[in-house]
Amino acid sequence: MKFTQVSQYLPVLALVFGYAYPQTSGNAPSADDPAVQEHLKRRTALISEEKLQRQGMSNNHYSDSPTQSSYIPGAKSKADHDFRSTLSPVAQQAEAIVGAIRQYEIENFWRKPAGIELEDNERFAGEMFANAKPLIPSTKLWGIVSRMPKGSLLHVHSSAILQFETIFNILLETEGIVITASQDVSTVLSAENATLAFSHVSDFAADPKVANVSIESPYYVPGTKVPVTYAAESFSGGRSAFIDFLMTKVAVTRDEVLRHDLGVDEIWRKFQSCFDPAGSTMTYEPVIRKTYQSVFNAWVDDGITWVELRSGGSAKLVPEGEDTVNPDLDFWIHVLLDELQKFQATEKGKGLWGVRIIWADFRGLESSRLLSNMEKAIERKQHFPDLFSGYDVVAQEDLGRTLLDLAPELLWFQNRTQALNITYPFFFHAGETLGDGNSTDDNLFDALLFDSRRIGHGFSLYKHPLLLEQYVEKNILVEVCPISNEVLRLSTDILHHPIPAMIAHGVPTAISNDDPAILGEDSAGLSFDFYQIIQGFDNIGLGGLGALAQNSIRWSNFVDQSQEEWIRDIDLGLNGTGIKAQRLKQWQEKWETYCQWIVEEYADWNATLIVNH
Incomplete structure (x- = not known):
């Protein structure tokens, strides 16, 4: 104005x-x-004064040059505000440059009005991700964000970590992979309703269910195993058209993303339907090994240095050269650790500090089945104490069991792990809902009372003034997944996301990508989610984006800690003496190098700013 x-x-x-x-x-x-x-x-x-409250008022205090002994619980300090208010001169320059580039692109790239009856050509900053995605990579801001050191990826599910086009190409290059369909896909309707699965057959000739027949043929017999290479070759349009068809089964399509008028339950039905075919793509040992190597490389390329992977810990794999699942629950874990060790032994692999697993059970399980899974989770923790990080329950909150309903089992889990002297904290999904005061929304209260160290999504948290204060006081971070929340119809676009309210109220937040392969990002990294945040909100800026990345490391569960140790190291941050402080210092060095790169790469923008100033 x-x-x-x-x-x-x-x-x-x-x-x-x-x-x-x-x-x-x-x-x-x-x-x-x-x-x-x-x-x-x-x-x-x-x-x-208002900005002093932003991004996390810690409930503890340390002096300007603290040591462990100077840690004084109970006082107040401006935790994440300190990051933004103490940017180095180079970082301040970089922030000014990025702000200028962002504003220029808002006015000259994104603001494109459309004429009458050409409304689909309307372009604006913050439009729905499905429409903006093809345009984003052509912006200067994208080139900047994609180079940023992102820190830790704290919320991602193992079934959707790598873009499926890459996985489908791995399947097509792996000997013995077959595809089965619940019905032929000869018509549009049958193609839409068919369910698909992948598996391995060591000897096609010895398996009577294997046949070279097109799944598009009306004579295809449901359940027939077709060599995936033949299925691709015989598909109308060839291999690329075959992969495009497969993508409709494992990912939410653009048209589905845009149908916000159909509500949350409808998109969740499609979303949930993707997991079975998606999961079947990664059940054969050689495929999962290549998948891990691809995703490790992708994470490092995107500036991600640490990952906490939510995974059903009872996953099973078919060993190389075999057709049946290895019954050993630890087999897939050994494969993961083996591939991680191989990758970290490379020069590039030094950029990935590691991976831990948050055991994730389906929140709809009845009590006996859930307790059985919890026993398995505890056993895996005993076998692999450094790998398993915490516990969660997953799937649609609105239709699943609430944390209140799960309280007996969760209390059993806490008591059991305490009796065994095992540190196995909760990292609950909570508040992934449009509700206000319904049973799903109330999960936010239970997550707090169960001492969840972080919560996934927390979309409805901003509606609760008391909880906002409590989450700040207890140092509970929200793992915010902006694109996921949009695709699953909680927000229509980034401009309607509540993360600015969380930050303004001082709630610590970090950015994650949830299920990027299924939700249409077609990327294993965080760059799209980071881009949406900085592009959508004027109050974020490069410094705010850096604070979010730093938060992800401060709230990373690098090693098992008691609750007191956990809070202490979060509060001490760079001033601590443990691995968290070490990692924060490593990230800080990357951040300063990154800011210097911005200043040098976009020196002409800096010169323009100086002249205008």
Whole structure:
């Protein structure tokens, strides 16, 4: 809004604030008028005071040069605000440059009005991700964000970590892979309703269910195993068309993403239907090994240095050269650790600090089955104490069992792990709902009472003033997944996401990608989610994005810790003496190098800013 448009409100301001507003004959006061200057002074002070509350008021204090012994519980300190208010001169330069580039692209790239009956051509900053995605990589801001050191990926599910086009190509290059369909896909309707699965056959000739027949043929017999290479070759349009068809079974399509009018339950039905075919793509040992190597490389390329992977810990694999699942629950874990060790032994692999697993059970399980799985989770923790990090229950909150309903089993789990002297904290999904006061929304209360160290999504948290204070006081971080929340119809676009409210209330937050392969990101990294956040909100900026990345490391569960140790190291941050402080310092070095790169790479923008200033 221009200053001349504000002038009409000055008489009101005079009454409200007691200004000696000069009465003139129809002329607005000049910008340097004392009344205007007083308003600007008060305005600046009010905005500065509000920003002091942003991004996490820690409930503890340490001195400017603290040691472990100087840690004093109970006092207040501005945890994440400190990051933004203590940016180095280079980082401040970089932030100014990025802000200028962002604003330029908003005005000159994104703001493209469309004419009558050409509404689909309308373009604007913050539009729905499915529409913006093809355009984002052509922006300068994308080139900047994609280079950023992202820190830790704290919320991602193992069934959707790598883009499926890559996995399908791995399947097509792996000997013995077959595809089965629940029905032929000869018509549009049958193709839409068919369910698919992949498996391995060591000897096609010895298996009577294997046949070279097109799954598009009306004579295809449901359940017939077709060599995946033949299925691709015989498909109308060939291999690329075959992969496009497969993608409709494992990922939410653009058309489905845009149908917000159909509500949350409808998109969740499609979303849930993707997991079985998606999971079947990664049940054969050689395929999962190649998948791990691909995703490790992709994470490092995107600036991700640590990952906490939510996974059903009872996953099973078919060993190389065999057709049946290995019954050993630890087999797939050995495969994961083996591939991780191989990758970390390479020069590039030094950029990935490691991976831990949050055991994730389906929240709809009845009690006896859930307790059985919990026993398995505890056994895996005993076998692999450094790998298994925590426990969660997953799937659609609105239709699954609430944390209140699960309280008996969760209390049993806590008591059991305490009796065994095992540290196995909760990292619950909570508040992934549009509800306000319904049973799903109330999961936020139970997560707090169960001492969940972080929560996934927390979409409805901003509606609860007391909980906002409690989450800040207890240092509970929200794993925010902005694109996931949009695709699953909680927000229509990034501009309607509540993360600004969380940050403004001081709730610690970090950015994650949830199920990127299924939700249409077609990327294993965090760059799209980071881009959406900085592009969508003026108050974020490069410094705010850096604070979110730093948060992800401060709230990473690198090693098992008691609750007291966990909170202490979060509060001490860079000033601690443990692995968390070490990792934060490593990230800080990457951050400064990154900011220097921005200043050098976009020196012309910096020169323009200096001249204009």
